[in-house]
C-alpha cells in the first residue's frame with residue numbers, strides 16, 4: 001500500500017504527458033492528416049484512412065459474387081469516387097462502416113466489357129460481357145446457324161474451291177452494324193453474359209425469355225407446325241436443332257420450340273454464285289384452218305433450255321437481298337411449244353368461244369425477262385408471311401409482263417405528299433399493279449418503277465404492265481410477285 005502511494009505522483013505525471021501528446025501531437029508536426037473522402041454519386045458518405053484497405057475489405061466480403069462470376073476481384077460500385085485529401089480534423093470511419101453504407105445503396109462491380117452495337121439508323125444496343133472473346137465466339141455461332149459451317153471454314157482458312165462449272169464462293173463476311181467493345185466496370189445488378197451459349201441465344205432471339213413451345217398433335221408435320229406458328233421451315237430447324245430436315249417426323253405429344261428469331265446483329269455474307277437455270281420456252285399459237293374454232297392441239301411440246309447465270313448475292317442473316325446478275329450465257333436453247341388453234345367455222349349452229357381467244361391452260365407466263373434470280377421465297381420469315389416471291393437480277397427498268405390475260409383491277413402508282421418512292425406507297429410495295437387473271441387468280445406485281453397500264457384495262461399474256469424498280473419499302477431493285485387464289489396466298493413457284 002505504502003509503496004503504491006509513493007508512485008502516485010510519477011503515474012500522474014506520466015498520464016498528463018500522455019494526454020498532452022494525444023491531444024496536441026508533437027509540437028513540430030501539427031495534426032494534419034491524409035484521409036480519403038468517399039463520395040457516392042457526388043454525395044459524401046464519409047472518410048476513411050486508406051483507399052486500399054476499403055478495396056480489400058470489399059473484395060474480402062464479396063466472396064459470393066466472386067464465385068458467381070468466377071472472377072478474382074470485386075470493385076466499388078459505379079458512381080463511387082474516392083478522393084485523397086489533407087485535413088486537420090476529420091471523423092474517420094472504419095472500412096466496415098463505409099462498406100455497409102455502400103452495400104445498401106448500390107451494387108458492386110466487376111471488370112468486364114461493354115459491347116455497343118449501333119445500326120444504320122443510329123439505334124444502339126448495349127451488351128455486357130465478362131470476357132472479350134465471348135462476343136466473337138457467339139457471333140461466329142450465329143453466323144454458322146445461317147451459313148453452312150464448312151463453307152465458313154473454307155472461307156476463313158482460304159481453302160474455298162475454285163468454281164469450275166457451277167457452285168458458289170463466299171467473298172466477304174461482316175457485321176452490318178458498328179460494333180465497339182470497351183473494358184468497363186459493370187454493375188452486378190445488370191445482365192452480364194459469361195457463357196457463349198446464352199449470349200448466342202440472346203444475339204439470335206433478341207431476348208432470353210423466348211421459349212414458346214408447342215405440343216405436336218396428330219397430323220402435324222414440321223411444315224404445318226412451322227407455318228401455323230409463323231415460322232419458316234428453316235427457322236423451325238434453327239430453333240429445333242434436333243431435327244435435320246423438314247421431312248423428319250414429329251411424334252404426337254412431342255414438345256417443339258416455336259420461338260421467333262429476331263437477331264440483334266445483321267451478319268452479312270456476300271457470295272459469288274454460278275448456277276444453271278431454265279431458260280423457259282415460249283408458247284406460240286398457230287392458226288389451223290383444218291381444225292374447228294374452239295379446239296386446240298399441241299403440235300410441238302415445249303422444252304426448257306439451260307442458261308448459266310453468274311450473280312453476286314448478299315445475304316443478311318441468311319436472307320438473300322435483291323441481287324445483280326453479273327453475266328449469263330445460253331447452254332441450250334429452249335424448244336418453243338407450238339399450239340395449233342382451229343379457225344374452221346362450224347357449218348351451222350354453234351360458233352364456239354364467242355370470239356375470245358383460246359386459253360392455253362396451265363401455262364403461265366413468267367413476269368420478268370430471263371435470266372433472273374429468286375432472292376426471297378414464299379413463306380414465313382421473322383414471324384411475317386412473305387406472301388410472294390422476290391425476283392431480281394433483271395435490272396432497274398426491265399419490263400414486267402402480265403403472266404396471263406386478264407383485267408387490271410387496281411393500280412397504286414402515286415403517293416401524294418410522300419414522293420414517288422414513299423415507303424407507305426402501296427402498303428410498302430410501292431407502285432403496284434393488281435391483275436385478275438380469272439378463275440379466282442389475282443396477281444400483285446409490286447415495287448415497280450413505272451406502271452404502263454391503268455385500272456379496268458384488259459391485258460394479254462406477255463403484255464408489259466410496268467418496269468422493275470425499287471419503290472416502296474424495298475432493299476433493292478426487284479419484283480414482288482404475289483399470287484392469290486380465291487384470296488389465299490399461294491406459292492407462285494407451284495404454278496411453274
Ligand SMILES: [Zn+2]
Pocket residue numbers: 376386388389390479480481
Ligand atoms: Zn417480296
